[in-house]
Amino acid sequence: MKKKIYVLGAYGLIGSACVRHLLHAGFDVTGVGRSLKKGLQSNSRIEWCITDIARASVSDWSEVLKEADIVVNAAGALQDGGRDNLEAIHVTLIENITRALEGRDVQFIQISAAGATEQASTSFMQSKARGDRILINSQIPWQIFRPSLVISRDAYGGTALLRAAAAFPLINFQIFPETPIQTVSIDDVTYAVVKAANGAIRSGTIADLTEPNSHRFDDLKTAFRQWLGLPAWTINVKIPDAITRLLGKCADLAGLLGWRAPLRTNALKSLQDGITADADSWQKTGNPPCRSLDDTLSAMPATVQERWFARLYLMLPLAIGILSLFWIASGTIGFYALNDARHILVDRGMSPEAGMFLVIIGAVADIVLGTAVLVRRFSKYACLGMIAVSAGYLVSSLATAPDLWLDPLGPLVKVVPSIILTLFTLGILDDR
Numbered sequence: 170m171k172k173k174i175y176v177l178g179a180y181g182l183i184g185s186a187c188v189r190h191l192l193h194a195g196f197d198v199t200g201v202g203r204s205l206k207k208g209l210q211s212n213s214r215i216e217w218c219i220t221d222i223a224r225a226s227v228s229d230w231s232e233v234l235k236e237a238d239i240v241v242n243a244a245g246a247l248q249d250g251g252r253d254n255l256e257a258i259h260v261t262l263i264e265n266i267t268r269a270l271e272g273r274d275v276q277f278i279q280i281s282a283a284g285a286t287e288q289a290s291t292s293f294m295q296s297k298a299r300g301d302r303i304l305i306n307s308q309i310p311w312q313i314f315r316p317s318l319v320i321s322r323d324a325y326g327g328t329a330l331l332r333a334a335a336a337f338p339l340i341n342f343q344i345f346p347e348t349p350i351q352t353v354s355i356d357d358v359t360y361a362v363v364k365a366a367n368g369a370i371r372s373g374t375i376a377d378l379t380e381p382n383s384h385r386f387d388d389l390k391t392a393f394r395q396w397l398g399l400p401a402w403t404i405n406v407k408i409p410d411a412i413t414r415l416l417g418k419c420a421d422l423a424g425l426l427g428w429r430a431p432l433r434t435n436a437l438k439s440l441q442d443g444i445t446a447d448a449d450s451w452q453k454t455g456n457p458p459c460r461s462l463d464d465t466l467s468a469m470p471a472t473v474q475e476r477w478f479a480r481l482y483l484m485l486p487l488a489i490g491i492l493s494l495f496w497i498a499s500g501t502i503g504f505y506a507l508n509d510a511r512h513i514l515v516d517r518g519m520s521p522e523a524g525m526f527l528v529i530i531g532a533v534a535d536i537v538l539g540t541a542v543l544v545r546r547f548s549k550y551a552c553l554g555m556i557a558v559s560a561g562y563l564v565s566s567l568a569t570a571p572d573l574w575l576d577p578l579g580p581l582v583k584v585v586p587s588i589i590l591t592l593f594t595l596g597i598l599d600d601r
């Protein structure tokens with residue numbers, strides 16, 4: 170009979186890879202996550218258990234995991250934000266699950282992080298370490314794997330930003346260029362998880378998963394640029410620490426709005442500290458060393474898809490910012506030039522009251538949409554609203570003010586490219 174494995178965070182970068190490899194190894198896999206839509210997009214071959222893992226209680230987990238033989242925890246978050254709570258995801262979750270599994274012979278495979286200690290400089294590493302400690306002190310069988318920077322054909326978060334930085338045209342913007350970084354292939358991480366699930370790694374094992382050698386962060390970016398098949402940079406520009414900190418604060422603000430921006434303060438601190446691990450701890454379990462960065466990249470040759478992604482990744486925040494600025498400015502100008510806008514409608518046969526009403530409604534709608542697009546949970550609906558309102562402007566103008574299409578400044582013609590920009594933004598909005 171197949172062992173039943175529940176994978177937490179099963180549509181994340183590491184979790185989705187674990188699901189694929191565990192299925193291939195013959196296990197009965199169930200994914201656990203917060204969104205059925207994202208789960209089915211990630212893998213439609215498995216069953217999905219939809220629950221808010223950050224809020225599930227002991228009794229909730231007892232019910233969810235009642236048929237589990239093995240639990241793989243690949244859930245995680247970089248920093249507290251609009252959608253994430255580190256204490257809930259990294260600590261409370263493990264505390265509740267270990268209590269729910271007391272008295273049962275259920276194996277727990279924890280994907281932690283290299284450098285996770287309670288004395289670390291970031292709340293991410295500290296909370297990961299607290300969760301590890303709870304698991305270590307529990308009465309259930311467990312293994313803890315601590316990967317360094319995970320490299321995968323999929324891209325998310327820090328590795329997505331790494332590709333984008335590597336693809337930046339002409340200029341190499343250097344942030345902490347001398348920082349040592351070690352990487353690990355996602356295949357080495359999933360290899361460890363499958364071996365543990367098969368009982369080939371003893372309970373109580375704690376092992377770092379990483380390549381033996383480290384790289385300067387700037388050399389790592391160069392390796393990715395070569396992997397993408399792009400020419401060497403023409404100019405190197407060192408970013409001052411003050412600018413780096415400002416970028417981190419801006420990314421933190423985006424995090425509060427629900428965007429999982431990879432340049433948040435925790436990520437920058439981790440990068441500044443370096444991402445290094447003990448490669449020997451894995452080899453001491455009797456397993457082969459993890460592959461090098463060169464071997465990892467050689468095993469997943471870049472195609473036009475990777476180059477497109479790398480070039481488009483930084484376009485999303487730019488597009489969101491431009492749309493927000495455009496719509497808020499449009500609404501603000503509408504209020505500032507209220508009478509002028511009303512006269513345009515009145516001169517074309519509309520009553521003064523109706524003209525004033527439409528101008529005010531339009532200005533309010535513009536500002537609301539421009540603000541809403543900045544909030545991650547509303548951004549898709551804001552984009553759809555922008556398209557609908559823009560189409561409404563164009564259609565109504567044909568009925569009430571067709572002469573404006575011939576205006577030398579082209580106020581209506583310019584609406585068309587704004588619709589195209591909104592469609593473009595909708596197309597690249599999803600991060601998984």
